[in-house]
Amino acid sequence: MAKYRVLVSDPISEIGVAALESHPDIDVDFIPDLGSKNADKIPGMIADYDAWIVRSQTKPNAELIAKGTKLRAIGRAGVGVDNIDRQAATDHGVIVMNTPTGNTISTAEQAFTLMLATARNIGPAHAEVLKGNFVAARKAYQGIELNGKRLAVLGMGRIGSEFAKRAQAFNMQVVAYDPFLTQARADQLKVELAATPEAALTGADVVTLHVPLTDETKHILDEKSLALMNKGALVINCARGGLIDEPALKAAIESGHIAGCGLDVFEDEPPSADHPLFSLGKHVTFTPHLGASTNEAQENVGIQVAEQIRDFLTTGEIRNAINMPSLDAAALAEVGPYLDLAASLGKLLAKLGPENPDSLRVSYHGPLAQKDTALVSRTALTALLEASRPDGQVNIVNVTSIAAQMGLDLIESTINAATEYNELVVAELRKGDVRYRVAGTIIGKSPRIVEIDRLYVDTNIKGHFLIVRNDDRPGIVGALGTLLGNSNQNIANLSLARNKSDGNALTVIEVDAPLSEELMSSIRATPGVLSATGATL
Numbered sequence: 001m002a003k004y005r006v007l008v009s010d011p012i013s014e015i016g017v018a019a020l021e022s023h024p025d026i027d028v029d030f031i032p033d034l035g036s037k038n039a040d041k042i043p044g045m046i047a048d049y050d051a052w053i054v055r056s057q058t059k060p061n062a063e064l065i066a067k068g069t070k071l072r073a074i075g076r077a078g079v080g081v082d083n084i085d086r087q088a089a090t091d092h093g094v095i096v097m098n099t100p101t102g103n104t105i106s107t108a109e110q111a112f113t114l115m116l117a118t119a120r121n122i123g124p125a126h127a128e129v130l131k132g133n134f135v136a137a138r139k140a141y142q143g144i145e146l147n148g149k150r151l152a153v154l155g156m157g158r159i160g161s162e163f164a165k166r167a168q169a170f171n172m173q174v175v176a177y178d179p180f181l182t183q184a185r186a187d188q189l190k191v192e193l194a195a196t197p198e199a200a201l202t203g204a205d206v207v208t209l210h211v212p213l214t215d216e217t218k219h220i221l222d223e224k225s226l227a228l229m230n231k232g233a234l235v236i237n238c239a240r241g242g243l244i245d246e247p248a249l250k251a252a253i254e255s256g257h258i259a260g261c262g263l264d265v266f267e268d269e270p271p272s273a274d275h276p277l278f279s280l281g282k283h284v285t286f287t288p289h290l291g292a293s294t295n296e297a298q299e300n301v302g303i304q305v306a307e308q309i310r311d312f313l314t315t316g317e318i319r320n321a322i323n324m325p326s327l328d329a330a331a332l333a334e335v336g337p338y339l340d341l342a343a344s345l346g347k348l349l350a351k352l353g354p355e356n357p358d359s360l361r362v363s364y365h366g367p368l369a370q371k372d373t374a375l376v377s378r379t380a381l382t383a384l385l386e387a388s389r390p391d392g393q394v395n396i397v398n399v400t401s402i403a404a405q406m407g408l409d410l411i412e413s414t415i416n417a418a419t420e421y422n423e424l425v426v427a428e429l430r431k432g433d434v435r436y437r438v439a440g441t442i443i444g445k446s447p448r449i450v451e452i453d454r455l456y457v458d459t460n461i462k463g464h465f466l467i468v469r470n471d472d473r474p475g476i477v478g479a480l481g482t483l484l485g486n487s488n489q490n491i492a493n494l495s496l497a498r499n500k501s502d503g504n505a506l507t508v509i510e511v512d513a514p515l516s517e518e519l520m521s522s523i524r525a526t527p528g529v530l531s532a533t534g535a536t537l
């Protein structure tokens with residue numbers, strides 16, 4: 001049986017499915033209508049899968065994510081992730097990825113088509129022609145020209161920017177609101193920058209929505225904001241239905257203030273046939289969430305999501321994650337060796353550092369300080385917390401939220417000052433005034449622990465270790481060797497350090513097997529031994 005199982009519960013392109021199936025370690029269950037028609041079956045199945053691929057019809061909610069006990073990743077073949085309970089995924093250590101670029105053009109084209117169709121009554125007029133009402137429809141469906149009209153774009157990201165370019169070709173005057181749009185970017189795009197959504201909507205003849213659905217953007221178009229637009233304005237929405245207060249839009253169209261709307265998305269999908277907006281008549285165009293439904297977009301997002309999930313499961317590469325930092329192949333190659341080192345430093349601190357610490361600071365020295373180390377720090381924190389939690393409860397996805405709940409801060413710092421090593425990772429636990437630090441580096445290709453509590457050592461990063469604080473006097477290492485030998489423990493490596501100021505020494509002995517509690521008690525009882533810890537890293 002393959003190592004990983006992937007469930008695909010919405011329709012994605014066959015090429016994407018094939019990209020997954022061709023990997024020998026991956027088994028795929030591709031059930032395209034599971035999310036839309038048989039969602040009630042998912043709770044009984046999801047525990048079998050390591051990864052889950054969806055579009056917008058499947059709703060990975062908190063209950064399903066909790067049932068996915070093996071689940072490590074949810075891949076969204078598309079952009080909007082409002083159908084996925086992101087917090088629940090993060091809490092359960094499940095990475096969520098989307099494919100942000102694959103359907104941009106298709107969606108911009110769909111939104112633009114909706115604007116043209118709505119301005120010229122294409123949908124209702126087409127229906128009348130089919131009914132034989134050609135002559136009557138010529139009278140009824142007088143349109144609106146877009147030339148010279150003022151267009152408000154709310155959300156000037158990928159799709160909004162593509163829409164704006166097309167609108168400029170139609171000689172529309174574009175005003176945009178987006179909290180991340182700078183004046184320089186607005187100038188480059190040749191659009192007017194509005195300081196607020198209200199400023200963009202005031203005096204607009206058309207509004208098109210391209211923002212994600214969040215608590216902040218829900219009902220961004222409501223009675224008040226619609227009233228700011230010019231009389232006879234059009235509303236275009238190819239983003240998410242929940243961005244519009246639908247009863248308010250209906251009332252605005254009925255009053256004649258808003259002339260009509262072109263909608264690809266609805267607050268509840270699928271909408272019922274008696275949806276209040278469907279009886280409005282002129283200047284309305286409705287499509288069934290088709291923004292991303294082109295051959296090109298589906299191929300793009302299907303392949304992208306499949307490759308992202310495949311690479312995450314098989315190599316650890318993280319692309320387009322929305323609930324943790326990403327780590328692409330190039331970055332993984334750069335910092336990959338430091339991940340194992342960080343895990344050992346975290347485990348060591350769990351053994352040697354103060355309990356219930358206030359903070360873990362991970363500092364990077366040398367060229368490493370210039371690299372993307374966010375996941376190295378998270379790995380150290382994960383190893384620290386794993387020591388006190390059952391297997392699998394904490395991972396790099398949920399670790400920062402678990403730490404925050406515990407009141408433990410993760411602090412990252414980069415220090416350019418030279419050290420004896422080309423690159424150095426220092427992990428320091430703090431509790432009040434108490435600090436405990438360990439450090440490691442990579443020598444050649446070999447990761448080494450080089451410092452424990454400010455004393456220089458040189459040990460492997462994996463193995464079984466005896467770490468002893470002892471009086472700095474003759475005979476102690478010999479006594480430890482005798483005790484280990486009597487327990488049939490073979491010494492693999494020995495590292496000694498001394499602190500001249502307090503007369504203490506640090507002895508780190510790597511042995512071939514875990515140290516028993518009985519042996520540890522004898523070691524602690526040895527004269528001259530101040531403290532002794534056994535650690536398996």
Ligand SMILES: NC(=O)C1=CN([C@@H]2O[C@H](COP(=O)(O)OP(=O)(O)OC[C@H]3O[C@@H](n4cnc5c(N)ncnc54)[C@H](O)[C@@H]3O)[C@@H](O)[C@H]2O)C=CC1
Pocket residue numbers: 078079080081100103104107154155156157158159160177178179180181197210211212213216217238239240264265289290291292293
């Ligand atoms: N109908 C369909 O089939 C499709 C719909 N979509 C929807 O379109 C949305 C936009 O997609 P992209 O342009 O690719 O995403 P994007 O992330 O490139 O752009 C979204 C923009 O919205 C901005 N934004 C966030 N909060 C805002 C606020 N309160 N006011 C104004 N701007 C705000 C962001 O700064 C960002 O620039 C997606 O979130 C998705 O819901 C996307 C693809 C297909």
Ligand SMILES: O=C(O)C(=O)COP(=O)(O)O
Pocket residue numbers: 055056057077078079080081103289290291292293
């Ligand atoms: O990518 C998006 O955000 C979309 O809304 C596309 O949805 P779909 O994959 O067609 O269900």
